[in-house]
Amino acid sequence: MKTKLFFISILLLITSCTSKKNSEDFIQKASGRYFFNADEVIEIKFDEGKLLLNWRKQNLEPLKINDSTFYARELNEKLVFNTSENYIKLAEKREHEGKKYVFNKLKQGEKTPSEYLAANNFEAALNGYKNIKAKDSLNPVIRERNLNRLGYRYLSKDRFEEAINVFKINIELYPKSSNTYDSTGDAYLKMKDTVNAIAYYKKSLSINPENRSSKRALKKLTKKEND
Numbered sequence: 001m002k003t004k005l006f007f008i009s010i011l012l013l014i015t016s017c018t019s020k021k022n023s024e025d026f027i028q029k030a031s032g033r034y035f036f037n038a039d040e041v042i043e044i045k046f047d048e049g050k051l052l053l054n055w056r057k058q059n060l061e062p063l064k065i066n067d068s069t070f071y072a073r074e075l076n077e078k079l080v081f082n083t084s085e086n087y088i089k090l091a092e093k094r095e096h097e098g099k100k101y102v103f104n105k106l107k108q109g110e111k112t113p114s115e116y117l118a119a120n121n122f123e124a125a126l127n128g129y130k131n132i133k134a135k136d137s138l139n140p141v142i143r144e145r146n147l148n149r150l151g152y153r154y155l156s157k158d159r160f161e162e163a164i165n166v167f168k169i170n171i172e173l174y175p176k177s178s179n180t181y182d183s184t185g186d187a188y189l190k191m192k193d194t195v196n197a198i199a200y201y202k203k204s205l206s207i208n209p210e211n212r213s214s215k216r217a218l219k220k221l222t223k224k225e226n227d
Contacts, residue, residue, distance in 0.1 A: 178208035
């Protein structure tokens with residue numbers, strides 16, 4: 001704790017000797033959105049020349065150390081801007097254990113896969129998730145269970161189109177998973193589209209005949225049709 005307080009004191013001393021005002025050129029080049037990970041962004045804005053950072057609904061005000069380096073107290077990290085190469089990196093420190101952290105700037109109009117989903121742009125979202133899987137098949141962003149949870153969150157809010165899109169993307173990424181078809185069947189069932197619900201439950205069972213959720217749902221639906 002004492003070490004951290006000493007470090008912050010040194011930073012405050014440095015910043016007191018540095019102009020707090022950022023140049024117009026830096027403001028123009030540094031402003032924008034940066035990939036924090038494959039499906040999440042950090043947004044850099046300026047208010048009356050002061051740098052502001054928005055991340056996970058937090059509005060942070062990093063301390064300026066010099067013309068390219070800022071200290072985010074809440075994260076205990078130094079952000080180093082490279083405006084010529086359009087990225088931010090974290091200054092190296094022991095806690096990083098040798099790992100380098102670099103956040104590349106998004107192009108104008110570029111979105112993350114989940115943002116494309118929220119905008120109902122299925123193809124762009126699908127391509128985005130496929131690209132993530134191609135680069136890193138173990139990335140948490142494209143884990144089957146994580147996408148499944150996202151789909152059910154949409155479903156719980158009656159956002160049917162988004163839910164269906166998420167489940168269908170999961171099918172594209174994991175075509176041999178019985179559960180992805182079962183979840184899609186659940187979405188259609190909640191939409192009262194029994195024809196598609198039955199089709200997806202049957203597909204789920206064709207992959208895994210022991211999928212209890214699909215067996216139970218299909219039994220109820222076929223019983224209603226026969227009554």
